[in-house]
Amino acid sequence: MISRRWRVHLMYFALSAFLAWHTIAMLLAPVPNNNATVGAFRSLFQPYLTFIGLDNSWDFFSPMGVGYQFRYVITDAVGKEHTFVPIEQFAWFQPTHRWHEKIYDQLMYEPDIYSDYHATFFCRKHADLNPISIRLLARQEEVYWPENYLAGKNRFGDDYVILNVLKQFACQRGGQPAVEIRGAVPDAPPATR
Amino acid sequence: MPASATFARPIRKMFATLGWAWSQIWFQSSLTTPLELSRIGIGALLLFQYGLVTPYVLEFWGDAGWMPREAALGYIDNVWMQSVFFYFTAPWQWLVFHVFFLLCCFAFMVGWRTSWVKWVVLAGKISYDYRNPLFAYGADSIIINMLFVMCFAPIGRAISLDRVRAVRAAKRRNLEAALPPYASPWAGACIRLIQIQMAVLFFYTGVKKLKSEEWWNGDAIWLVFTMNDYYSGFLVDLLARQYWLSSAGTYGTILIELAFPFLIWQRATRPYLLAAAVFLHLMFLFTMQLIFFALAMIMGHMSFVRPEWLTSLGETWKRRIGKMEMIYDGKCGFCVRSMAWLLAFDGLRQIKIRNFRTNPSRIVNNARLEKALYLVLPDGRALPGFEAYRYIVLRVPGLWWLVPYFYVPLISRLFGHPIYNWVAANRTRLSAMRMSVRPASWRARTKGSA
Numbered sequence: 001m002i003s004r005r006w007r008v009h010l011m012y013f014a015l016s017a018f019l020a021w022h023t024i025a026m027l028l029a030p031v032p033n034n035n036a037t038v039g040a041f042r043s044l045f046q047p048y049l050t051f052i053g054l055d056n057s058w059d060f061f062s063p064m065g066v067g068y069q070f071r072y073v074i075t076d077a078v079g080k081e082h083t084f085v086p087i088e089q090f091a092w093f094q095p096t097h098r099w100h101e102k103i104y105d106q107l108m109y110e111p112d113i114y115s116d117y118h119a120t121f122f123c124r125k126h127a128d129l130n131p132i133s134i135r136l137l138a139r140q141e142e143v144y145w146p147e148n149y150l151a152g153k154n155r156f157g158d159d160y161v162i163l164n165v166l167k168q169f170a171c172q173r174g175g176q177p178a179v180e181i182r183g184a185v186p187d188a189p190p191a192t193r
Numbered sequence: 194m195p196a197s198a199t200f201a202r203p204i205r206k207m208f209a210t211l212g213w214a215w216s217q218i219w220f221q222s223s224l225t226t227p228l229e230l231s232r233i234g235i236g237a238l239l240l241f242q243y244g245l246v247t248p249y250v251l252e253f254w255g256d257a258g259w260m261p262r263e264a265a266l267g268y269i270d271n272v273w274m275q276s277v278f279f280y281f282t283a284p285w286q287w288l289v290f291h292v293f294f295l296l297c298c299f300a301f302m303v304g305w306r307t308s309w310v311k312w313v314v315l316a317g318k319i320s321y322d323y324r325n326p327l328f329a330y331g332a333d334s335i336i337i338n339m340l341f342v343m344c345f346a347p348i349g350r351a352i353s354l355d356r357v358r359a360v361r362a363a364k365r366r367n368l369e370a371a372l373p374p375y376a377s378p379w380a381g382a383c384i385r386l387i388q389i390q391m392a393v394l395f396f397y398t399g400v401k402k403l404k405s406e407e408w409w410n411g412d413a414i415w416l417v418f419t420m421n422d423y424y425s426g427f428l429v430d431l432l433a434r435q436y437w438l439s440s441a442g443t444y445g446t447i448l449i450e451l452a453f454p455f456l457i458w459q460r461a462t463r464p465y466l467l468a469a470a471v472f473l474h475l476m477f478l479f480t481m482q483l484i485f486f487a488l489a490m491i492m493g494h495m496s497f498v499r500p501e502w503l504t505s506l507g508e509t510w511k512r513r514i515g516k517m518e519m520i521y522d523g524k525c526g527f528c529v530r531s532m533a534w535l536l537a538f539d540g541l542r543q544i545k546i547r548n549f550r551t552n553p554s555r556i557v558n559n560a561r562l563e564k565a566l567y568l569v570l571p572d573g574r575a576l577p578g579f580e581a582y583r584y585i586v587l588r589v590p591g592l593w594w595l596v597p598y599f600y601v602p603l604i605s606r607l608f609g610h611p612i613y614n615w616v617a618a619n620r621t622r623l624s625a626m627r628m629s630v631r632p633a634s635w636r637a638r639t640k641g642s643a
Binding site (some may be wrong): 026063064067 | 241242249319379397408413416430482
């Protein structure tokens with residue numbers, strides 16, 4: 001039987017060890033891994049950092065990068081094009097706005113992985129348009145300066161955005177999965193609607 | 194004196210000093226109120242976030258959604274990235290878990306059964322993040338870090354239903370009983386862990402911004418508001434005409450982020466740094482609409498709120514409202530139990546009580562008190578029954594959740610008054626009813642002891 005005094009000491013030691021361990025983990029998590037000493041330490045802490053989701057580099061808005069917006073164009077049976085910007089369906093204060101922003105970012109970043117699902121999804125969603133094909137697009141924003149604004153240029157005009165076609169799919173009848181149209185990348189429509 | 198003793202003494206002294214410093218940094222006894230504020234905020238934030246995405250559960254985290262299990266597993270590079278969703282096979286399991294998670298978030302927010310609910314919330318949050326790793330970003334990590342520390346912390350000891358239950362249990366034995374506020378060195382250590390996390394986060398965020406050209410050049414704020422995600426016509430117009438505002442905002446952000454980890458610890462500078470950090474995140478909230486991120490950060494900042502600030506805020510509130518005396522019937526079991534409930538929510542101890550059977554009031558006579566309880570105000574006014582409750586729910590913060598029942602005109606007139614009058618008229622019968630529903634074994638025990 002351990003005496004009460006020793007139990008208190010033991011508890012104090014255990015809690016102190018946890019505090020020290022967790023503090024080192026917090027300090028270590030955002031440190032770049034390219035230093036050998038840091039790398040060695042990190043490998044010791046990595047399971048802990050990963051398991052509790054502490055592995056973050058805390059680099060909010062650095063670097064800023066360029067803005068992208070996902071949109072798609074449906075071509076209907078009579079050849080008319082309909083452009084949609086899906087993120088605009090979600091008001092900024094809805095939590096779904098944030099989640100969908102992430103989804104479309106990822107779709108633009110890795111179209112090979114995620115475009116099949118989305119092409120089928122959007123073809124089904126617009127079944128009433130009798131869609132023939134769908135083009136998935138990424139609108140890339142170029143840098144826009146105060147002098148451009150003061151000169152009356154539109155921030156989202158053709159001079160300051162570039163439309164990139166990610167993929168094109170043929171929509172199938174009856175909600176069947178859309179089939180990718182490979183080969184020549186089609187022209188992008190005008191950047192502004 | 195032997196040489197060993199000559200060396201041993203300063204070494205022992207050095208260790209003693211180190212031990213003292215360690216204890217001063219980590220193990221200072223503290224109330225749990227800063228942690229409780231974070232708990233309430235995080236619980237509400239998770240409930241709001243995940244509650245509103247309920248229609249998308251299967252689309253976002255399900256196997257038939259846009260991130261199939263195989264795709265998600267592609268992002269998993271070690272066994273430590275675990276999610277309960279990897280073990281589900283049928284859609285109903287996702288939905289049941291989601292509902293359970295939301296209930297736990299609610300329980301976490303109100304502090305009900307906090308000791309185990311917090312673990313479910315942590316496991317659930319990690320599970321959502323690892324099932325679809327592309328969703329998680331900085332704000333999710335902040336929330337998980339705080340949840341993790343809270344799992345080890347003694348939370349639920351203040352501003353919670355657990356506290357209400359504990360106080361009520363004490364009041365059931367003696368209405369005058371007062372449960373002292375919970376404080377412990379371990380609560381202080383857990384608060385310190387969250388504080389260090391916030392300081393580390395600010396430090397790295399600030400340092401990494403310095404590596405980016407747009408932050409060095411003072412253009413970052415302009416660039417943010419010209420991006421489609423954060424575009425604001427009003428701000429772009431303002432910044433284009435007064436570009437110095439963009440530079441001031443850019444450098445001001447870096448200044449706050451770099452000053453925070455160093456100046457937040459001092460007693461004199463903490464209020465200013467805390468106010469600056471909260472202001473910064475309120476700007477993120479209102480100008481960039483980053484609700485989740487801004488509120489998660491503000492909940493982290495709550496760890497720097499000194500418990501004595503909250504105590505003094507409570508005292509100021511108490512002084513402003515003035516003393517209130519509730520006069521009740523000590524012979525009526527139902528009334529005593531109701532008082533125990535009511536007083537359990539009075540965390541600031543604003544309400545004094547008087548049993549008119551043993552301590553008659555000079556302001557309200559016994560004949561009136563036979564019919565209803567009364568609340569005596571500092572100016573000598575006495576409010577009966579329903580009016581008494583109506584008065585206190587607005588003035589006792591722990592009872593604010595009852596305000597709609599007493600102040601929404603239709604509800605209070607149609608239901609409030611009649612229900613109160615019926616209960617007051619039947620309180621003797623209600624007391625007897627309570628006795629009769631007690632288990633037989635309890636009645637036998639009571640009889641035996643009598």
